[in-house]
Amino acid sequence: MAVSGRGPRERMVFSAAQLIRRDGVASTGMREVAAHARAPRGSLQHYFPGGKEQLVNEAVGWAGRYAAERVDRFLAALPEPTPSGLFAQMVRQWTDEYGTTGFAGGCPVAAATVDCAESTASTREASSAAFAHWTGAVARALSGMGVPGERAEPLATLMISSLEGALLMARAERDVRALTTVARELGPLLDAAVTGAGPG
Template identity: 75%
Template sequence: MVFSAAQLIRRDGVTATGLREVAAHAGAPRGSLQHYFPGGKEQLVNEAVEWAGRYAAARVDRFVAAMSRPTPGGLFAAMVRQWTDEFRSAGFAGGCPVAAATVDCADSVASTRAAADAFACWRRPVARELAAMGVPSRKAGGLATLMVSALEGAILMAKAEQNVRPLTTVARELGPYLDSCVESGQEVVQDQVGAQGEHGGAGQAGDQAGPAGSAVQDVPGEGAQAEVEGRAGGHVGESQ
């Protein structure tokens, strides 16, 4: 049910997503919503937002794992391509459920806090991976915020324009800057690690995937349910 709520919110927004619609999407009896979510719609929305933050964080790990030579620009390209792939294949109806909840629930302290926590959950692995790539730790957190903020803005512009151009533009323009933030000397270390992986076979997945990583084909829509069941926690598994 949490998964279903997230999918409906990202498509229709919070206001248009009712408990009846969530129950129908999840194939669950309406009574189960009252049982698992005694706090009503607000509780369900907040848990869906928290789930979305955990999902986005898990995707970061998958993107990096699919790259033979991880770079900040390559990670950002993978984050962007996840959305360009979805928009090109499924249209522009979907969006980020965290952003939707932030806008629609601006008057709710609990909901805005849940959205802020979801964005923080997403930024943490980005900052961690940037530091592992050689970005100074004092700078990694700020760059993670820049990457997430730029992506969210580009998603919104792409939906408004019904065109992926804002996404491809931000990836092209921001990527070189992100790569320039790697400390001098760290590039050599990354190349050595990548070369060892290629000779040992560990780099094959990333080589086949291209510079952005192969995991981006799993867009954050309804086809992602099998991947996240059991990981998301909450009531996702109970609704199936």
């Protein structure tokens, strides 16, 4: 359950993301990352000469790419794609995890933003890029479903914002209530955008 990628470098980035999303950036130690990845401690300074900052940034970047790729996969798996269906899948991924393995982890990008937005410029930029990557994937998916171009990105932002916030509440409450609520409440609004009739 701990190690998956092939190379030690890849494993360390993956492990960093795992630990960060559980304990936050500051509480995650370099030695801990190496141990979790079953990688030698000496490899840290070899693969990440930029130190912890570099490792964290790569973990955040990996998380952003992973989230975007997940969106693509959800889209491909939907029999007949609708915005609400996609959002339901995105939420479902989390309710499934929380139902089976518990409420240990949140989103690593959120953790990096909270911990480093003010202190570490490069990490804040990595978080921003990760959000942009993710938002872009969702917006493209919406466009492909018939959502007008100028409404795709705002709706993608709304989806990701709601998901991130509901994740926070779900972890605090140890209950998926907030997640299922936002999925249910937002569904009709998202599907209504396919017709092209939007607000304001």
